[in-house]
Amino acid sequence: MKDISVPVEKKDHRMKMSGRAEYTADMKLPGMLYSSFVRSEVPHALIKDIKLPELPDGYFSVSGSDIPNNHCACITDEQPVFADKEVMFVGEAILLICGPDEKTVKKLCAETEVIYEELPAVVSLDEATEVALGYEYHKGDTETAFNNADKVISETFRTGYQEQAYIETQSAVGVWDKDKGKAILYGSMQCPYYVHSALMHSFELDESHVRVVQEVTGGGFGGKEDFPSLLGCQAVAAARKSGHPVRIILNRREDMSVTTKRHPAILKYDAALDKEGHITGLRADIRMDSGAYPGLTSVVMQRTLLAALGVYKIDNLDVKGRAMTTNLVNNGAYRGFGAPQAFFAIETLMNHIADKLGVSPLSYRQMHFVKQGDETGTGGKFWHHVPIPEMIEKAEEMSDYSRKYAEYARPQSGRYRKGIGMSIFFHGCGFTGSAEKDFIKSKLTLHKYADDRVEILASNTDMGQGLKTTFSKIAAKVLDIPYEQIIIENPDTDRVPNSGPTVASRSLMIDGKLIERAAERLKAIWEPGKEQEIMEQYKEDRECVPWDIEKFHGDAYPTFSWGLNVVELQEDTLTGNTDLLGVWGVYDVGHVIDERIMEGQAQGGILQGIGYGSMEHMEAFKGRIRQNSFTDYMIPTAMDTVNNGIAFIDNLYKDGPFGAKGAGELTLVGAAPAYEAAVEQASGRHFMEIPLTPERILLAE
């Protein structure tokens, strides 16, 4: 029988190819109204007055007073659905105006005047003093390590915003079923049940009076994790007030200005070295811009801190992180979820130390790698095989890294100079800590129809990562029926149980396992021609050091996925521009469920990571996002990439379906530091900041 990893045509291929897939913007409901926002123009102010133009018949203005509980629930519920008394950042929603004609709606918004009483605003991470939240952990005895150090190396790194830049902007259609008193929301989203609970919370409804339906979603990358909850509440508020379906589609500039992004961070590291150059102690002090409302920041920061020491065994640690409140747009989830910042810093630090000691970065890393059985920084354990040696071997074979490194290390002259860089990293699979067991408690159902087709009923979404296909493959394989016989639709909370959100690279590993188990049970009772159903629920029975968030101690993840990137490039020393010569990625994601889908994850993730490290520059100026269009915020095009070499290391994980682990985020995490390392070798300089734009490269000359 064929291995599960042999690729199949994706479930949604033809529909998406032919333009028949229905995205939110393609929906047409009778009587549907268009809408546009009035948003804050200032970073911090009291709203003194709002002067609305006269609204023609059929036009409505919707505000916080139209919502029973004007708080949007996402971990905390501090953020109002619409700002009513005070605005906390530029772009915060104040009103939504809706009506039958789109142009008129926009005109009415432009004519609306908001009178502010401006308040002092914190418009950069550097000037922020208010700590929104923080965590720390310690291990061993750092003080002694630093007192006895032969050398101490201190460096401070900075990372910028990154915008998810899904090509489909955020969009939602709200409907209010007056007869049933029921809120219905269609939209582009990752987590239907997050939106579901936010609607219950804001409109004070019970479970059965809220329905959320995911439409085909044009990319998410974390950006559609929590923001759709806010948009969903806004759309339903408008539908409830107007009595019509209301559509909200953010335009690109609006989307880039007001939606959540990767947290900018400042990461200060001190490393204590012994005579041989071993790191005996490490201090990391990390500050992140939490934005005006923390949202997902607490969980993002946990992941940053857990990644702060990279793939290295360091016995004495002080790791501390603080998220600072600013009057800037909220930051949140973006593929990698806090880890890319930390891996950029620790990997670059390793390169810089190696350079200072005059050894190669790879041999310096080799002195510190963790292996199976080692303790993690937080007193957990690396329970499973750590395939770093095989990954290095594979990378050497594909990229010829060490030979090229030695060649480019010799003095170079002339305008064009070459460099090669490597990074090694992990991604903790699934939610951090005990959320899976304590909060999510995932449930899903396999429903067999009388015609022997089997439907997977789960709340996980396909936003392009191929989940409909991989889920179906798991079910088909276990049931030993054709893949075409499996049905999987976009989730509708009226039909599917809550199998959790589509985040944290958890879906395939956690819910895929539930599908595997459910299918085994269904197979055992299978009766052709009969309607049958199996429900399966998450249970945790693996060996672990229990996670304690108060002490920041224990196993934060059930297991880790591992990655290695090599980037080779040529720098034009006159312009600071770089040309990629080669990019390689070696990944351990357990057993691959579909080789082609996994390759797609790797290709796309790497390029987002290179964008993060090189060209994706975004900053806030006086509280306003400066680069809010594809003209100003540049993401890589087909001309900016080369044919990447990708390989997977098969390392079965027994608690994942067919041995699979988390995969989607890992592929982004290490590309930026590998890129930076290559630029450093080519230019002969050390850099401390990403994105490393041509301007920044030249400025350092």
Next chain:
Amino acid sequence: MVEFTLNGRKIRSQMSPDTRLLDVLRGEFGLTGPKEGCGEGECGACSVLVDGKLFNSCITPLANVRGKTVVTLEGFRDSEEYKLLEKCFADAGAVQCGFCIPGMIMASEALLLRVPHPTEEEIREGLSGNLCRCTGYNMIINAVQMAAEKGDGLW
């Protein structure tokens, strides 16, 4: 009122000549192939063919297509060329979220009409006006390369 040929049929748009072609196609004619990703001519999601050449319909006023021939994905998807592209895009794993894909297909068609056997560099250039955030492009490039090889004589 503006007359033009849309997907093989002579039609008459009732919208004002300064309306964006994208709004005419999506709003008046209910076509969902062309998508709006930016509205500023930067992403290519709204790509259509006008007299066989690639245009961003979000920055093309209706008046500019008077008397011309406009083809969207809907007008292309029954052709042999499309069927081959559909197969090659599947075999290459070129589609993720799919939002950029109608535009990518139109860009591929425009390229192959011009250059039936493009080099990798020519494909990268031909698709460089179309942003895709999911795939990292390489699998799309492979798909187009595959189609060019297999479709010998089609274009």
